[in-house]
Amino acid sequence: MFDYSKKDFYSRVDNTTGDRKFYIKINGNFMEVSREVYYVFYNSYRKDLRDYKAITNLDAISLNQWLNDEHELIDLIGIDVNYIGDIYLNDLIEELLRIINQLDLEEKELIVELLINEKKERELAQEYQVA
Numbered sequence: 791m792f793d794y795s796k797k798d799f800y801s802r803v804d805n806t807t808g809d810r811k812f813y814i815k816i817n818g819n820f821m822e823v824s825r826e827v828y829y830v831f832y833n834s835y836r837k838d839l840r841d842y843k844a845i846t847n848l849d850a851i852s853l854n855q856w857l858n859d860e861h862e863l864i865d866l867i868g869i870d871v872n873y874i875g876d877i878y879l880n881d882l883i884e885e886l887l888r889i890i891n892q893l894d895l896e897e898k899e900l901i902v903e904l905l906i907n908e909k910k911e912r913e914l915a916q917e918y919q920v921a
Contacts (some may be wrong), residue, residue, distance in 0.1 A: 797815070798815040799828070812828035
């Protein structure tokens with residue numbers, strides 16, 4: 791979820807100069823950065839962490855308060871609502887295909903004629919000589 795973790799930030803005092811040195815882990819290696827760069831990244835990480843804790847700790851914040859802070863409900867559940875609809879639709883299609891595959895050849899042909907070729911039931915009744 792986060793680009794950084796707490797262990798990606800490191801600072802220490804240089805024993806020879808007494809100055810504080812700042813480091814950020816980039817591609818697995820700590821790189822020395824300026825104080826300003828360090829705090830921009832570190833504060834961004836801390837903000838993400840606070841937001842995450844607020845979202846996951848349901849006792850700490852009400853849903854209305856969270857939504858009033860310019861969040862959307864979709865942020866809370868973490869997935870796109872259209873994605874849920876797509877999953878549901880795919881499940882329905884798979885179930886329909888499973889049922890159609892259980893039909894005999896003539897029944898499958900009727901389904902294709904009705905649903906794919908959009909023939910009328912009356913046309914098919916005449917074609918198959920069904921009264």
